[in-house]
Amino acid sequence: MSGQGDRIAVFPSRMAQTLMKARLKGAQKGHSLLKKKADALNMRFRLILGTIIQNKILMGEVMKEASFSLAEGKFTAGDFGHIILQNVSKAQTKTKMRKDNVAGVTLPIFEAYQDGPDNYDMTGLGKGGANIAKIKKNYNKAVELLIELATLQTCFITLDEAIKVTNRRVNAIEYVIIPRIERTLSYIITELDEREREEFFRLKKVQKKKKADRAEKEARLKAKGVDLSATPGNALDADTDDVPVLFT
Numbered sequence: 001m002s003g004q005g006d007r008i009a010v011f012p013s014r015m016a017q018t019l020m021k022a023r024l025k026g027a028q029k030g031h032s033l034l035k036k037k038a039d040a041l042n043m044r045f046r047l048i049l050g051t052i053i054q055n056k057i058l059m060g061e062v063m064k065e066a067s068f069s070l071a072e073g074k075f076t077a078g079d080f081g082h083i084i085l086q087n088v089s090k091a092q093t094k095t096k097m098r099k100d101n102v103a104g105v106t107l108p109i110f111e112a113y114q115d116g117p118d119n120y121d122m123t124g125l126g127k128g129g130a131n132i133a134k135i136k137k138n139y140n141k142a143v144e145l146l147i148e149l150a151t152l153q154t155c156f157i158t159l160d161e162a163i164k165v166t167n168r169r170v171n172a173i174e175y176v177i178i179p180r181i182e183r184t185l186s187y188i189i190t191e192l193d194e195r196e197r198e199e200f201f202r203l204k205k206v207q208k209k210k211k212a213d214r215a216e217k218e219a220r221l222k223a224k225g226v227d228l229s230a231t232p233g234n235a236l237d238a239d240t241d242d243v244p245v246l247f248t
Contacts, residue, residue, distance in 0.1 A: 012191035066138035
């Protein structure tokens with residue numbers, strides 16, 4: 001028999017057996033759903049990981065091109081840093097966030113958008129306009145890529161934590177909860193079977209005792225010279241050996 005720490009503390013009865021069966025079925029269903037959730041999260045996790053690697057490689061190329069275009073712009077148009085500082089009042093490229101749902105896990109998605117007119121339309125009007133336009137294009141591309149990387153990194157960390165929690169729950173159900181319920185069911189079935197055997201043995205002993213008492217009574221009557229065939233029978237004293245003591 002299992003120890004108390006290996007099973008749930010319940011009184012062995014038919015009702016408890018029914019409840020344990022329902023709990024076992026629920027635990028198995030929950031384990032199946034959590035397993036599917038973990039698989040979906042892992043699939044999305046691997047996809048995001050591959051995209052992060054590609055974007056980081058691309059980020060190096062974009063930043064290299066942007067740096068070269070900045071050097072070209074300074075060479076052709078001179079130092080235009082003071083013009084940019086004068087026009088800086090607020091950020092033109094901003095981000096907005098929306099939410100994506102993956103198997104019950106909420107992932108933040110950042111998107112870049114332009115807020116307000118371009119303050120640097122007149123920059124490079126005298127000379128170097130093409131190179132300055134190229135600088136703006138390259139750095140806008142770099143900013144958008146950075147925002148996309150921020151989305152991917154945030155989703156990566158969120159999914160990593162969600163996968164760890166889900167795997168812990170799957171393992172807890174598979175290796176702790178389900179075995180404990182199964183041990184409890186086994187204990188209940190064993191106790192009920194033992195109780196039925198004890199009841200069967202008790203009924204057989206009672207039947208044997210009644211039979212012995214009846215035989216002793218008949219012997220006393222015969223000793224007194226009483227004719228048992230002429231004595232009216234008692235329905236309660238009838239031989240009930242052929243009657244089954246347990247009904248199924």
